Amino acid sequence: MQQKKNFFPVFLTFFVITLFIFIFSSVGLLNGLTSFLEQLTVPLQRFTFGVVHKNDQTEIAKLKAENISLTAQLIKQTELQRENQALKDQFQATNPDPRKLLPANVIGVFNDQMIIDKGISDGVKTGFVLVVKDNLVGKIVKTSAHISVFDLITGNHISFTAKTLKTQTLGIIKGQDGGLIFDNVVLSDKLEKDDTVVTKGDIDAQGVGFPPNLVVGKIVSVNKKASSLFQNAEVRSLVSVKSLEMVFVLIQ
Amino acid sequence: MFFLLLTLLIIAILLEGTVTTLPLVFVCLLCFLIVNKSRGVFYAAFLAGFIIDLFLVRTLGVSSLFFLVFFYLIILYQKKYEINSYPFVIVSSFLGTYLYLLILSKGSALQAASCSAIAIIIFTLGERVKRQGEKKKNYS
Numbered sequence: 354m355q356q357k358k359n360f361f362p363v364f365l366t367f368f369v370i371t372l373f374i375f376i377f378s379s380v381g382l383l384n385g386l387t388s389f390l391e392q393l394t395v396p397l398q399r400f401t402f403g404v405v406h407k408n409d410q411t412e413i414a415k416l417k418a419e420n421i422s423l424t425a426q427l428i429k430q431t432e433l434q435r436e437n438q439a440l441k442d443q444f445q446a447t448n449p450d451p452r453k454l455l456p457a458n459v460i461g462v463f464n465d466q467m468i469i470d471k472g473i474s475d476g477v478k479t480g481f482v483l484v485v486k487d488n489l490v491g492k493i494v495k496t497s498a499h500i501s502v503f504d505l506i507t508g509n510h511i512s513f514t515a516k517t518l519k520t521q522t523l524g525i526i527k528g529q530d531g532g533l534i535f536d537n538v539v540l541s542d543k544l545e546k547d548d549t550v551v552t553k554g555d556i557d558a559q560g561v562g563f564p565p566n567l568v569v570g571k572i573v574s575v576n577k578k579a580s581s582l583f584q585n586a587e588v589r590s591l592v593s594v595k596s597l598e599m600v601f602v603l604i605q
Numbered sequence: 606m607f608f609l610l611l612t613l614l615i616i617a618i619l620l621e622g623t624v625t626t627l628p629l630v631f632v633c634l635l636c637f638l639i640v641n642k643s644r645g646v647f648y649a650a651f652l653a654g655f656i657i658d659l660f661l662v663r664t665l666g667v668s669s670l671f672f673l674v675f676f677y678l679i680i681l682y683q684k685k686y687e688i689n690s691y692p693f694v695i696v697s698s699f700l701g702t703y704l705y706l707l708i709l710s711k712g713s714a715l716q717a718a719s720c721s722a723i724a725i726i727i728f729t730l731g732e733r734v735k736r737q738g739e740k741k742k743n744y745s
Contacts, residue, residue, distance in 0.1 A: 360647070360677065360680045367650075368674070368677075371651060371666045371669040371670050372666070374665050374669075375664060375665065375667060378665035378666055383665055387659065387665065390659055391659060394659050394660055398660060401619045401620075402623045402624070405620075461622060461623045461624070461661075462624055463625070468660075497662050500662050501662070502661075
């Protein structure tokens with residue numbers, strides 16, 4: 354009974370204080386305090402992440418980077434050819450305007466989420482997408498004053514419409530346990546191995562969402578059964594998301 | 606003992622805030638509560654929970670609330686049963702981790718089991734340091 358009494362006042366005091374902090378934080382009254390404290394914690398996160406997560410510049414990594422760049426150039430060329438053929442004078446460039454890209458350092462990596470060192474004070478909002486050399490990487494799901502959390506496209510919480518570059522086949526990209534599935538493709542449409550999958554474009558009324566023609570990945574295998582309603586394909590991202598140290602937020 | 610707790614806690618906060626989803630802070634504090642049964646663990650739980658919420662862009666206080674309630678339940682339990690044992694460490698760390706992950710995102714039995722393994726290591730380390738400290742006091 355003596356020991357129980359000793360702990361109860363301490364527990365009750367901290368419980369009440371924490372409860373108030375929780376309530377105030379939930380309604381947004383502590384945003385100023387959070388903003389100030391994040392200015393202290395973000396450099397610490399950045400340093401720890403840099404120490405733990407070393408960037409390996411091997412020959413393979415360089416070749417992968419070159420592959421990403423060449424795929425981006427291929428998409429630009431294919432779109433330009435399509436534009437010329439269709440003679441559409443109002444067709445816009447498919448790649449993000451460099452002036453709208455905000456560089457951000459990755460300061461935390463988890464299973465299907467990452468943390469970056471940019472937040473509301475830098476113009477970042479929930480729903481913005483992240484890219485690396487025209488490759489779609491993720492979507493912002495939480496923001497605070499100086500930090501944002503984004504879901505990787507390979508996580509289980511993201512899905513969006515996409516199309517293949519060669520055959521212009523429409524479908525839905527779904528993240529699945531670290532991989533990507535190009536699903537809900539009509540059986541009559543054609544899916545080819547090694548074809549590049551790009552975003553179709555899912556912008557909402559506020560102008561936030563997935564812009565068109567961002568690279569999602571390449572098809573590595575096709576799963577087609579005559580007895581099913583749809584076919585699907587396994588897609589592999591060209592970007593090794595776990596080794597990312599810098600990403601770019603597309604300011605929309 | 607204090608410096609061991611502080612060192613392990615700082616490492617746990619940094620790792621949990623940057624590279625792992627395992628609730629290392631919770632495991633650390635739980636083990637030290639079982640070994641020490643000190644009120645200082647409540648202070649540490651309050652602060653550490655606050656810091657980890659900042660790192661992970663969560664609503665401030667959610668981690669601290671969980672830590673405080675769970676640790677107080679442990680204190681109530683220890684009045685009737687012995688908690689300074691490996692079976693209790695394994696069960697409490699597994700249950701606590703699973704509940705914590707369930708509240709915040711998705712409960713994972715594998716992660717909870719991993720945390721139990723880490724808890725055994727920290728508990729063993731804590732017990733050894735405590736015994737060494739007691740031996741030094743007896744000799745002096």
